Amino acid sequence: MACKAQTVLFKEYVEEGPVPPENFVLKEIDLPALKDGEVLLEVQYLSVDPYMRGRMRNSAGYFVGPFVPGEPVGGGGVVKVAETRAPGIEKGSFYSGMVPWTSPQIATKAQLEQMQPVDTEILKLAKLPISGYAGLFGLTGMTAYSSITRIGQPKKGETVFISGAAGAVGMIVGQMCKNIYGCKIVGSAGSDDKVEFLTKELGFDAAWNYKSMPTLQALNKFCPEGIDIYYDNVGGEHLEAALECARPHARIVCCGMISQYNKKGDERYGVKNLANVVFRKIKMEGFLLFQFLPDIVPEFFEHFPKWIAEGKIKDTEYVVKGGLANTGQAFCDMMAGKNKGKAVVKCVDKDPIMGN
Amino acid sequence: MACKAQTVLFKEYVEEGPVPPENFVLKEIDLPALKDGEVLLEVQYLSVDPYMRGRMRNSAGYFVGPFVPGEPVGGGGVVKVAETRAPGIEKGSFYSGMVPWTSPQIATKAQLEQMQPVDTEILKLAKLPISGYAGLFGLTGMTAYSSITRIGQPKKGETVFISGAAGAVGMIVGQMCKNIYGCKIVGSAGSDDKVEFLTKELGFDAAWNYKSMPTLQALNKFCPEGIDIYYDNVGGEHLEAALECARPHARIVCCGMISQYNKKGDERYGVKNLANVVFRKIKMEGFLLFQFLPDIVPEFFEHFPKWIAEGKIKDTEYVVKGGLANTGQAFCDMMAGKNKGKAVVKCVDKDPIMGN
Incomplete structure (x- = not known):
């Protein structure tokens, strides 16, 4: 069944100076019906990070490629599988990785498999919300x-x-x-x-x-x-x-x-x-x-959850509310230094792990 | 038997701008008689290099320590054992390494052993003068x-x-x-x-x-x-x-x-x-x-003479005449870019390998 989605479009390149919030344009779009081999993903949290400023210039892509004007902005995030027509992908499971700022969104099984499956047990052990995978575990x-x-x-x-x-x-x-x-x-x-x-x-x-x-x-x-x-x-x-x-x-x-x-x-x-x-x-x-992926991943997950559980690394998340509609502003605030710790935008009412 | 020697003294620190030739003061000194365990060394060639500029400032010795005003300048060079009262050190043998700008000079056996023995066979193979050990092989x-x-x-x-x-x-x-x-x-x-x-x-x-x-x-x-x-x-x-x-x-x-x-x-x-x-x-x-010594030395001598003999690395020496009396000027000229290739000062009449 087709459905509506929200997306945040990148308006235009800004070569110099701060990028204004108006450069992020919220739009409602229609999603086509899910096909075989596809999944419908609901965005849980989105990450806003300094490196994204580089993608807002139309310059040679030595870093990550530039955003495309008129296309969705994208970055790190955590998503939930809301519907699945892909064998082996479980409804209700969570993934983290690079995603467009669109929710819900359709992805192929292959696209989803490039993301990191979220281990909810590790989150419970470390007493972290699911956004942990956009920050500490991301x-x-x-x-x-x-x-x-x-x-x-x-x-x-x-x-x-x-x-x-x-x-x-x-x-x-x-x-x-x-x-x-x-x-x-x-x-x-x-x-x-x-x-x-x-x-x-x-x-x-x-x-x-x-x-x-x-x-x-x-x-x-x-x-x-x-x-x-x-x-x-x-x-x-x-x-x-x-x-x-x-x-x-x-x-x-x-x-x-x-x-x-x-x-x-x-x-x-x-x-x-x-x-x-x-x-x-x-x-x-x-x-x-x-350049360190994927080799670093097993080593990272061996040490990091333990360090968090032992209190050696504290959760230092800076959660911004308001969902997709607020991600542009959240990026601008982060660039202006308003955050204390990892800035993430909450796109769900209740965190599925912590229930708050 | 006591003898006379020439030495080049460092006059004073020069914090900014070019160091003038007058900052290198040639002096005649008396050497004491050789004691047991000592050798008398005759300087063959001296090397003048850009890093030495740093030693002419009175600043924290992050690099090599600064020169001491009134004491001899020093740097890379090749010396010949002119007299020996140290068992195992052969008269007429050559060594390369860090030496004061004094000739002849007295060194202990321990000091000499911190230098690199010159392998004259390798020089003949590569058709290099003995100054090669102050440049290509130094x-x-x-x-x-x-x-x-x-x-x-x-x-x-x-x-x-x-x-x-x-x-x-x-x-x-x-x-x-x-x-x-x-x-x-x-x-x-x-x-x-x-x-x-x-x-x-x-x-x-x-x-x-x-x-x-x-x-x-x-x-x-x-x-x-x-x-x-x-x-x-x-x-x-x-x-x-x-x-x-x-x-x-x-x-x-x-x-x-x-x-x-x-x-x-x-x-x-x-x-x-x-x-x-x-x-x-x-x-x-x-x-x-x-920081790469001494580990790099065997590997270097395995490859480098062969490369020179095969013509892959050409000898690019810039020989300055005039001996100790001219080393200060040679340093200043090198800093002003007058050399083409490795600048060395010849302190002997005839190169002991090439005979010229």
């Missing part, structure tokens, strides 16, 4: 886990500086470095509220508001011994300060440079001390989660 | 070999851009990438003469004079396909252009950033496109030869 958790284990390689007693530490990935990296590897962790964030959250709730050894304390001054104050790992979510002045305080053989994990994404060429921050990469034998490395 | 060759094999990791058909390509390390890297790994190689240099040398003599697929053609323009022209490896000897604008043209998973080997060494903080070039490290999953890595 792209965010795997991004943090793979980059810090493969590039950062923290050793006990080392000092780790994380910029954007109250962001989705930063929080997990910090907790891993502190509670799993025994490092000293310091971090920057964009509000006093976030700074308090980092030190009081997440056990950061020090944190500061970069809007009121320059990064270099903060690093000199809190890490007079220098830093061994810089986990970069911000770029620009933060990166320059980290290079200034880097110890020999420091590793810089280039996860994001959000301070630079909205700027055009000339306005970007010029980093002047890259000669330190030579002098101090520094390794700087960018990555994309997909 | 720090220069090992620096090129270890960094390109361990960090650059070239694959057949890849495009490699080398800045400062007519410099000591750049020339070897280029020839290795072309003749051993089957890459396309392009390079920048600071004079038309050097550019011609790179394309006509060393087989570069393209080269340009960075003083008359901006790096980004040259890369767009000669490497429209993008670059897979950037071997950086220059930094600044060169690095920014390379980041602009880097392909996904490009590697940047940070060997040197000579354009930035003589500049103070504010005058340094600000690199504005580091977000490409994130978008294109780039690895940038600094190194110091010593």
Whole structure:
């Protein structure tokens, strides 16, 4: 039987500056009837993440390809199989992965099988809502886990500086470095509220508001011994300060440079001390989660649920309500730093695991 | 028996700008008589290299420690055992390694054993003068070999851009990438003469004079396909252009950033496109030869003499005459880019291998 669906369309490319909420256009569409081999999926949660800004420019697709104007926006999310005409796919089961911002939506069995089946038992063990698969158990958790284990390689007693530490990935990296590897962790964030959250709730050894304390001054104050790992979510002045305080053989994990994404060429921050990469034998490395997939997945699911159950990694979700109609605004708010932790948009009335 | 020696003393730290030749002070000194367990060494050749500029600043010794004012300058070199009171050390044998700019000089057996014994048979096979151990078979060759094999990791058909390509390390890297790994190689240099040398003599697929053609323009022209490896000897604008043209998973080997060494903080070039490290999953890595020692040595001597004998790596030595008295000037000339290939100062009348 055919049915109605809601979708969020990408209006147009925005090369510079913030993307306005009006660039996300909510529309009602008709879905055709389900065919053999297809499933009908209901979106449960959608993830909004900084990397998506890159897809809103019409530039060469070195990262993930750009969005197409007039077509649905897409990103990480958790879906439920509402109807199935695909043998072997169970009605009521959940999957996480990359999905268009359309609900309900039709997918083929092959498309669904590219997603990760949600293990609801693991969620119950870790006391996480099903949105956990859009955050801690999804792209965010795997991004943090793979980059810090493969590039950062923290050793006990080392000092780790994380910029954007109250962001989705930063929080997990910090907790891993502190509670799993025994490092000293310091971090920057964009509000006093976030700074308090980092030190009081997440056990950061020090944190500061970069809007009121320059990064270099903060690093000199809190890490007079220098830093061994810089986990970069911000770029620009933060990166320059980290290079200034880097110890020999420091590793810089280039996860994001959000301070630079909205700027055009000339306005970007010029980093002047890259000669330190030579002098101090520094390794700087960018990555994309997909380069570590699928190898990282079993290892990740072996460790991560246990760490959460043991309280070593806290759930740091920032749930935005309002469903599909609110995803555009939620993206804009996340880019403006309004979230504390992983921003996800709730698209169901009640979480199927937690019942709230 | 006591004897006279010449030494070159380091006058004072020069924090900014070029180091003048007057900063190297030639002095005659008296050597004490040789004691048991000591050897008397005659310097054959001395190497002058860009990294030495860093040792002429009084800054935290992240690299090699700074020189001490009033004490001899030092660097790579080849010495001959002129007298020996150390059992097992043969008179007339040669060694290469780090030595003070003093000749003759006294060393203990333990000090000598930290140096590399010169294998004169290998030199004869490769038809190289004994200075080969200060260049191709010394720090220069090992620096090129270890960094390109361990960090650059070239694959057949890849495009490699080398800045400062007519410099000591750049020339070897280029020839290795072309003749051993089957890459396309392009390079920048600071004079038309050097550019011609790179394309006509060393087989570069393209080269340009960075003083008359901006790096980004040259890369767009000669490497429209993008670059897979950037071997950086220059930094600044060169690095920014390379980041602009880097392909996904490009590697940047940070060997040197000579354009930035003589500049103070504010005058340094600000690199504005580091977000490409994130978008294109780039690895940038600094190194110091010593981190690969001693493991790299047997492997290096297995391959390198053979490559030279087969003509895959050409001898690219730039010999400066005048002995110790001329080493300061030779260093200054090398920093000003007057050399083509590895700059060494000849401190003997006749090369003991070639007889010239």
